[in-house]
Amino acid sequence: MSDLLRLATAGSVDDGKSTLVGRLLYDTKSVLADQLDAVTRASVDRGLSTPDLSLLVDGLRSEREQGITIDVAYRYFATPKRTFVLADTPGHVQYTRNTVTGASTAQLAVLLVDARKGVLEQTRRHAAVLALLGVPQLVLAVNKIDLVDYDEGIFEVIAKEFTEHATRLGYPIGSVLSIPVSALHGDNVVTPSESTSWYEGPTLLDHLENVPVEADRDSAPDAPFRFPVQYVIRPRTKEFADYRGYAGQVSTGSVKPGDEVVVLPSGGRTTVERVDVHNGQLDEASTGQSVTLVLADNLDVSRGDLIASAADAPTVTDELDVTLAWLSDTELRPGARLLVKHGTKTVQAIVTDLRARFDEQKLSTVESPELLRLNEIGHATVRVSEPLPVDEYAVSRRTGAFLLIDPSDGSTLAAGLVGKPLEVQP
Structure with a gap:
């Protein structure tokens, strides 16, 4: 079992996510004394007799004033x-785009609903986004x-409706757990509630502590090596006159001296001579590490290129079969000319x-x-001005994802995933 769990919360407005x-932070004693004092003072100013725990999370002034998370x-x-x-x-x-960001690396998501309202339109929307992003575990x-x-009956109706919906989105029954909670009073959050004697499952924290979570597939030992080049290092000093290194972060897999690699999209092949860091060299670098690769041959490598395992290279294509989560108030229509940001490379594109x-x-x-x-x-076809080395999102979250950007102002228009959209179960 992993000793690190990445999780995200989601839900509709006023469902109590921040509370x-x-x-969780308060009952696990993860709050500093001065933080709690500040929250207590702010709560008293609002006329409350107990600390408003949501203020521990809603840190922006605009969030505190409006009472919503932005x-x-x-x-x-x-x-x-x-x-x-x-x-x-x-x-x-309005801020669903932020949910996409928060859930993009999550291994588990806690989706909240208000027991008085049940499953809402935004609940179903968030469930679809979580399924699309491949978040493997859900807690309602x-x-x-x-x-x-x-009321046990109200809880059972909500849990049954949501489980059926999540199952149709592709979640196995065992990967969805429903828990009755009161964030305000602490029922079944960290400690079991005497008021829900009919509930025999774990508290939220018990589940978070014990749920089996598979390692991120991009960090798996057999994950293919992917390294987007961020910067070409040429010191041009007397001491390092012939030095040429390629700086970046290992997106997936691992690399060590002697590994055969391919530079994409050009297709040039060589081997890794050294793996440099600021204070020396590494025998091996793995997912998430920032390093500089020195190659055995002097190939043409630029920022935006991808250095990958020669034995398991990604597909290089100028036409992408993609799923888009559209995040802009501006509508997307066929023929739109945009920018695609994939890894460290940004290219022109047309839908x-x-x-x-x-x-x-x-x-x-809905077809066409x-x-x-x-x-x-949506499911779309995007043609790019320069061939890109891409993996299916189902294979790699990092090299299978991209952004669509407005060329006029640089704003993000969509989160894109290489591959087909969700397949709904009957």
Whole structure:
């Protein structure tokens, strides 16, 4: 079992995500005394008799004033069993793009619903985004269970509806757990609640501590080596007159001196001579490490190129079969000319075809739509001006993902995944 769990929260506005995160931090004693004092003072100023734990997460002034989460707030905490990196993402439909960001590296997601409202449109939208991004484990936290008098029947109806929806999105039954909680009072968050004697499952923290989580596939021992070049190092000093190194971060897999590699998209092959870091050399570098590669042969390598395992190289293509999560108020129509940012390379592109739109509410597909609107998921064909080395997103999150960018102002328009969209189960 991994000793690190990356998780994200999601849900609709006012479902209590920030309060739940604050409760986790407070009950696991992960809050510094001065932080708690500040929250207590702010709560008193609001006329509250107890600390508003959501203020531990909603750090931006605009968030505190509006009472909603706007940005992705990352929190780090630990228990004797496991260390956690938590992304608290916004619930407002306007900030669904931030949910995509927070969930992109998550191994588990906690999706909240208000026990009084049940599964909403935004709940289904977030579930589809989580499934699309390949988040393998889901927890449905049925929050504010105290406001429905801890009613077992209400909880069971909500849990059954959501589990059926998640199953159709491709989640196995065992990967979805529903828990009745009250973030305000702490019921079943860290300690079991006497008010839900009918619930026999784990508390939220128990589940987070013990859920088996597979290692990120990009970090797996057999993951293919991928290294986007960020910078070409040519000191041109007397001491390093002939030095030519390629700096970047290992996206997936590992590399060591003697490995045969290919530089893409040119296709030149060579071997790795050295793996340099600021204070010497490494015998091997793996996923996430920032290093400088020195190659045995003097090939033409530039920023934006990809150095990859010669034995398991990605596909190089100028036509991408992709799934898009459209994140802009501006509608997308076929023929749109945009920029694709893939790894360290940005190229011009055109959306030649919108092949389908996925309806996350009805779990159905609309063929050949005229356009994509904000927060819609679509299947498209994108032609790029220069060939790109890409993997299927199902193979690699890092080299199978890209961004669509507005060339006029540099704003992000869509999160893109190489490969076909969700396949809904009957």
